[in-house]
Amino acid sequence: MSTLWRVADVVSSMPETETARTIGLRVNGLNGNLAGQHIDIRLTADDGYTAVRSYSVARAGLDETLEITVDELANGEVSPYLVRELAVGDQLEIRGPVGGWFVWKPTDTNPVQLIAGGSGVVPLMSMIRAHHVSENPAQFRLLYSLKSPESGFYREELQALTRESRKLIIDYVYTRKAPADWPTPPQRLTAETLLANILPTDPAPDVFICGQTVFVETVAEWLVQAGYPAGSIKTERFGGTGGTR
Numbered sequence: 001m002s003t004l005w006r007v008a009d010v011v012s013s014m015p016e017t018e019t020a021r022t023i024g025l026r027v028n029g030l031n032g033n034l035a036g037q038h039i040d041i042r043l044t045a046d047d048g049y050t051a052v053r054s055y056s057v058a059r060a061g062l063d064e065t066l067e068i069t070v071d072e073l074a075n076g077e078v079s080p081y082l083v084r085e086l087a088v089g090d091q092l093e094i095r096g097p098v099g100g101w102f103v104w105k106p107t108d109t110n111p112v113q114l115i116a117g118g119s120g121v122v123p124l125m126s127m128i129r130a131h132h133v134s135e136n137p138a139q140f141r142l143l144y145s146l147k148s149p150e151s152g153f154y155r156e157e158l159q160a161l162t163r164e165s166r167k168l169i170i171d172y173v174y175t176r177k178a179p180a181d182w183p184t185p186p187q188r189l190t191a192e193t194l195l196a197n198i199l200p201t202d203p204a205p206d207v208f209i210c211g212q213t214v215f216v217e218t219v220a221e222w223l224v225q226a227g228y229p230a231g232s233i234k235t236e237r238f239g240g241t242g243g244t245r
Helices: 079-084 118-133 155-164 191-196 213-225
Strands: 005-017 020-026 038-044 050-059 065-071 091-098 112-117 140-146 168-174 206-212 233-238
Touching: 005 065, 020 079, 050 118, 065 079, 065 118, 112 118, 112 213, 118 140, 118 155, 118 168, 118 206, 118 233, 155 168, 191 213, 206 213, 213 233
Parallel strands: 112 140, 112 206, 140 168, 206 233
Antiparallel strands: 005 020, 005 091, 020 065, 038 050, 038 091, 050 065
């Protein structure tokens, strides 16, 4: 992993939702990345003002390319530019990929429980993709908490992956708007719903949680109270009080 700032070429750009975009980058000399890592992006204004924000990598790889998915924040300094203005052929300053704790490797043999709140699914999607192309037989299960069906990332790909592989199970919780045929009304995630839709403690899964700070801390507390070992729970959070992207 690199801590130096490098230039990345924008090689692809695709909308995920009305407010989110997946951006493909090529970085000369990049030697791949691990599932779950992130990069820093630095934007510099004409007057010299700089803004640095971190974005999870959405796809692990072994070459000079990587993908990020950026969700626009209305008051953000960086995300509106990345979602609305950045174009194929542009360049960005990046640092990384970095991170060696909130990662999954194909050599890991434990079953894996992924828990995502909103755009927190991005690094977990990197793990799902890496697992899918590997020969690792471990069970993966994703609990994805969303405001509405329209706000979900990677919808078609996740549907295809669950059809293709018995190694992946996905459970959804809708907090504001549910699909018309959904069996339950929209509601916030509760401890009861959480525990009914994740791998039990019995197979000793590795647990990865990503989302806004309150979501992550609440879910992690519920898990510990339910008997999941704290050492098996890894968390990644964003959007602290007043934070912008």
